[in-house]
Amino acid sequence: MAAIPIILQVVIAFFGAYMIALWFSMIVWTYYDIRARSQDLYVHIFATALVVVFNVFGLVLYLILRPRETLAEAYERSLEEETLLQEIEERPNCPSCRQRIQADFVLCPYCHTELKQRCPRCERLLLPKWDICPYCGNTQVPNARRIEPHLPRTSLAPAPATTTTTTTVIPARQ
Ligand SMILES: [Zn+2]
Ligand SMILES: [Zn+2]
Numbered sequence: 001m002a003a004i005p006i007i008l009q010v011v012i013a014f015f016g017a018y019m020i021a022l023w024f025s026m027i028v029w030t031y032y033d034i035r036a037r038s039q040d041l042y043v044h045i046f047a048t049a050l051v052v053v054f055n056v057f058g059l060v061l062y063l064i065l066r067p068r069e070t071l072a073e074a075y076e077r078s079l080e081e082e083t084l085l086q087e088i089e090e091r092p093n094c095p096s097c098r099q100r101i102q103a104d105f106v107l108c109p110y111c112h113t114e115l116k117q118r119c120p121r122c123e124r125l126l127l128p129k130w131d132i133c134p135y136c137g138n139t140q141v142p143n144a145r146r147i148e149p150h151l152p153r154t155s156l157a158p159a160p161a162t163t164t165t166t167t168t169v170i171p172a173r174q
Pocket of ligand 2: 119120123124133135136137138
């Protein structure tokens with residue numbers, strides 16, 4: 001039996017040690033990676049065992065199967081979505097033309113619909129359908145006015161035979 005040259009033995013030893021270190025690193029990396037992506041203990045065990053048993057091939061399988069987002073990314077995304085949703089909800093629309101308006105607009109700048117009225121006593125803004133002022137208790141607020149969408153100023157021609165003007169009432173939402 002021919003003795004293996006010493007140099008070859010050293011090379012094999014180094015290569016083997018490197019492979020073991022690589023395998024171990026992959027196991028550790030997978031463990032930390034899956035912990036960042038899932039809270040399920042069984043998923044942690046399964047993912048780590050995949051690399052322990054199948055080595056590089058297990059790692060490839062893990063990379064295919066692992067959750068796309070880390071928990072931190074998913075949390076950040078849900079926060080972002082929530083903020084966006086809140087912004088959309090908070091920004092009011094004109095009840096007549098649905099354009100975005102500011103909460104303290106008195107008139108819609110796009111369709112000239114009256115959005116708010118002023119309390120005659122304290123001058124604060126009230127919804128047109130309120131008949132008392134919640135700020136100063138004034139009960140002499142011109143009651144529940146119906147909102148007429150004003151026609152754009154460019155339409156100077158007389159409106160074609162409409163005897164009843166269309167009226168819009170601001171929805172109860174505020
Ligand atoms: Zn409008
Ligand atoms: Zn008032």
